[in-house]
Amino acid sequence: MKFSLQRKQLCIPYFIFLILFVVIPILFILFYAFTDSAGNFSLYSLIAFFTSTNKINVLIQSLLFSVINTIICLLVGYPIAYILASSKAKFNYVVVMLFVMPMWINFVLRTGATRDVLTWIGLNGGQHPYIATFIGLFYNYLPFVILPLYSTMLKLDKAQIEAASDLGCNRFQVFTKSIFPQTIPGVVSAAQMVFMPTMSSYVIPETLSEGKIILFGNSIYLGFSNNQWNSASFMAIIMLAIVCISMLVTRNYTEKDQEGGSSRW
Amino acid sequence: MDNKNYIIELKNVSKIYEDGTIAVDNFNFYVRKGEFVTFLGPSGCGKSTTLRMIAGFEFPSKGEILLNGKDISNLPPNKRPINMVFQRYALFPHLDVYDNIAFGLKLKKIAIPLKDKEGKPVLKINKNKVKNLKREIYLTKKNKHLNEEEKETKLNEYNLALEKAKTTPEQAYKYKKLSDREIDEKVARALKIVDLEALEDRDISTLSGGQQQRVAIARAIVNEPEILLLDEPLGALDLKMRKDMQIELKEMHTKLGITFIYVTHDQEEALTMSDTVVVMKDGLIQQIGKPKEIYDEPKNAFVADFIGESNIYNATMIKKMSVRFLDHNFDCLDDFPVNEKVDVVIRPEDIIIKNENEGMINCKITTKIFKGVNYQYIALVGKNEVMIKSTKEYDVGQTVGLDIYPDSIQIMKKDFTTNIYTDAWINKNNQVCIDDVPFDCDILQLVEGGKEEDGYIVDKKGKKYDFNDADVVAEVGLDKIEIVDDIESENSQIVGEIVDSVYKGDHYQYIVRTENEEDFVCLSSYTYNLNDKVGIHINKNDIKLRLKKEVSNYEI
Incomplete structure (x- = not known):
């Protein structure tokens, strides 16, 4: 008997998966966001969200946290990635692994350990909630910056760098005019990897600030755990909207990268 | 001085990499102003390394590179009046055609002599010169390939120059960037030279290979370099486009009057375009000469084999001006000691086919290939194969006579005995x-x-x-x-x-x-x-x- 699978049939499992775990949950969220507790259509959650200074403040604070954390991670991660990618030493891979290895440990456990270490060196979350939270966020998201940057930097076109210096760039100009533009796709994807997860992070602020700092993720969680399904769902929609916006904004850069890449070869 | 015409001169230049491989071995060579020079050799022969040393991407381990008589060995690439066209063009994908070409111009600064109110030149101590000399001293001290004596003489030289630079004030300059209009004009001119006038706003990724090639050339020549370096620039193009570009490059060379240094592994390209060809192998110069000299009088079997098709045989000098190969004694023009074992090379088109028994030797044709302009035959003389190119038609299996005249026999010293x-x-x-x-x-x-x-x-x-x-x-x-x-x-x-x-x-x-x-x-x-x-x-x-x-x- 001949048994052959067609492409269509191969798609079925993924299709089921998508429906079950992506489409249906989104529909649920949409349903809860625009209904009241009795299940009737209502814009109550929307109005409640935009009139509550408390919730807007949380949103703004989360955005600020995300922006600052993204910038810090990029500032620190970029040089590390550059050094790792450009030096020929054999231990490079080991160093990359050292940065990446903590990611293999469960995130909640790791954050608990971070809290203990911080308390031990005197940066107790109760007294220094902001510092402790930032350290935690930075520590957790740095690898997500280094990895994409490292991989784009491995692909840096040496000839372009040489061309820049051949055409009159000094070392600093070589960086600003050739190396940095080449790494922009990496920077964008690194920023994406940090910005949104920071916004929705829940365990890190919760554990490290001992509940003193509430980010958007915490507030969604609080909503669900307090049985305010409608308002929490609406906040989740806001979250989704921000994800979509940030993807739209960055889409141009990532597409450009692919074009440039293919034309070079 | 008699070498005033030399725009660039390499003196005893060697490049030894950290792992000990010698890429370029004691290179001595000069280029005259306006010349078209080609480095030719198989991959890994050191031709690209030499070019990169001239460009400034690599620094020689030993020896000096003189530009117009001044040592530039350790000068970084941005301080050399030399531009390069890269193998894969290395255009900046984030910039459009115009910005790619204007890249160098936007960075360029023109020196204007400073004058005080009375019109007298302002004299200052040249800080840049002091800085450069200090860098030279530092680099010389760190160089592992120089012996103590060489180091000492060099250091003394630099220290003297440093003292002089520190104490004698020189004409001071202020630097001005090119205006947008000047840049516009220059870019337009460069685009015209490479025939891309209409494309200045196009994105690099929308250009074809040939167009990218032209942009790369325009980007280099727009800076009006004294020397244009070309590192296998036509390697990525298809055959027809390559042929067209060869002719265009040659024309550009005549038009611009800039010195071109070209690197290729394609012997035909080298012979068509250059005034002088440098054949290299294993980091050593095998032969320098005009294309015709190199083709007609290769110095050794490597050059003969690498440049064009050739028949190479082991031969023995049997008496003065007579050499034996293919079981026959041929008259020749080169004088080598009697009984010395030599290599002879005969170009396939220099062998004349005649009817059986009419030539100096007889042979039997084993293969025949029609090549358009002529036929290419492989014939057997005893056990030896002879490649012959001729417009006359003979059949496979036919026995024919061959004539080889003295002026087509090139005798070379054996490289290995x-x-x-x-x-x-x-x-x-x-x-x-x-x-x-x-x-x-x-x-x-x-x-x-x-x-x-x-x-x-x-x-x-x-x-x-x-x-x-x-x-x-x-x-x-x-x-x-x-x-x-x-x-x-x-x-x-x-x-x-x-x-x-x-x-x-x-x-x-x-x-x-x-x-x-x-x-x-x-x-x-x-x-x-x-x-x-x-x-x-x-x-x-x-x-x-x-x-x-x-x-x-x-x-x-």
Whole structure:
């Protein structure tokens, strides 16, 4: 008997998966966001969200946290990635692994350990909630910056760098005019990897600030755990909207990268 | 000075990489102003490294690079009036055509002499010069490849210059950027030269390979460099486009009057375009000359084989101006000592086909290929193959006569007549170690009438010798080294890679290079390709040994 699978049939499992775990949950969220507790259509959650200074403040604070954390991670991660990618030493891979290895440990456990270490060196979350939270966020998201940057930097076109210096760039100009533009796709994807997860992070602020700092993720969680399904769902929609916006904004850069890449070869 | 016309001069330039590989070995060479020079050679011959040293991407380990008589060896690329067209163009994908070309112009600053109110030149101490000299001193101190003496003379020179620069004020300059209008004009002119006028706003990724190539050239020439370097710029184009670009580049060279230094591995490209060709191999210059000289009078078998198609044979000078090969004595124009073994090269188009018995020798045609302009025949003379190009038509299997006139026979000194290993030694088993691999050998040849007794050698008079650890010079004839296909077999004593092959009528001459960079030159009638891994076998009696010290040193 001949048994052959067609492409269509191969798609079925993924299709089921998508429906079950992506489409249906989104529909649920949409349903809860625009209904009241009795299940009737209502814009109550929307109005409640935009009139509550408390919730807007949380949103703004989360955005600020995300922006600052993204910038810090990029500032620190970029040089590390550059050094790792450009030096020929054999231990490079080991160093990359050292940065990446903590990611293999469960995130909640790791954050608990971070809290203990911080308390031990005197940066107790109760007294220094902001510092402790930032350290935690930075520590957790740095690898997500280094990895994409490292991989784009491995692909840096040496000839372009040489061309820049051949055409009159000094070392600093070589960086600003050739190396940095080449790494922009990496920077964008690194920023994406940090910005949104920071916004929705829940365990890190919760554990490290001992509940003193509430980010958007915490507030969604609080909503669900307090049985305010409608308002929490609406906040989740806001979250989704921000994800979509940030993807739209960055889409141009990532597409450009692919074009440039293919034309070079 | 007579070398005023030399725009760039390389003096004893060597490049040795950190792992010890020598990319360029003692390069001496100059380029005249306005010349079109091509570095030609197989990959890995050091041609690109030389170009990169001229551009400033690599610094020579030894020697000097002089630009208009001034040493620029350690100057970074942005301070040299030299621009390069890269192999894969290296255009900036984030900029459009205009910005790519204007890239260098936007960075350029023009020096304007400073004058005070009365119009007298302002004198200041040149801080840049001081900085550069300090850098030179630092680099010289760190250079591992110079010996102490060379270092000292160089350092003294620099220190003197530094003192002078620190104390004598010079004309001061202020620097001005080019205005947008000037940039516009220059870019427009460059675009016109490369025939891309309408494309200035296009994105790089929307251009075809040929157009990208033109942008790359425009980006380099717009800076009005004194020398334009081209690193295999046509390598990525298809054949027809390459031919067109060759002609265009040549025209551009005439039009611009800039010195071009071109790197390629394509011999045809080199011959068509250049005024002077430098043939390189293994970091060494093989021959420098005009294209015609190099084609007609190659200095050695490598050049002959690399440039154009050729018949190369082992030959012997049998008397003055007469050389024997293909079982016939031919008159020739080159004078070599009688009985010397030489290589001869004859270009296929220089052989004249005649009817049977009408030529100097007879041969039988075995293959015939129609090439458009002419026929290419392979014919057999005894066991030797002869390649002939002719417009006359003959059939396969036909016997024809051949004429080879004296002016088409180029005689070259043999590059290898025998393999000599000067750092061989004898181990305790009375084997000779070449490249640290033991080979069985006839150790008795070291002592006249010797005999072996318990690992010692005893001569006629009963004197005993112990040759353990003795340094010897080992010599093996080219034909005595056997290539073994099966590198795992017992016959394969040492394994190496084929790095060079030259066809000589009925056999190939190969160079097998081992991991430790020891070369074995051998002859074989079988075909191997470059980079093939093969084993080598040498028969016990074919290794000739000579002690480095007197025999009496080893007496016990």
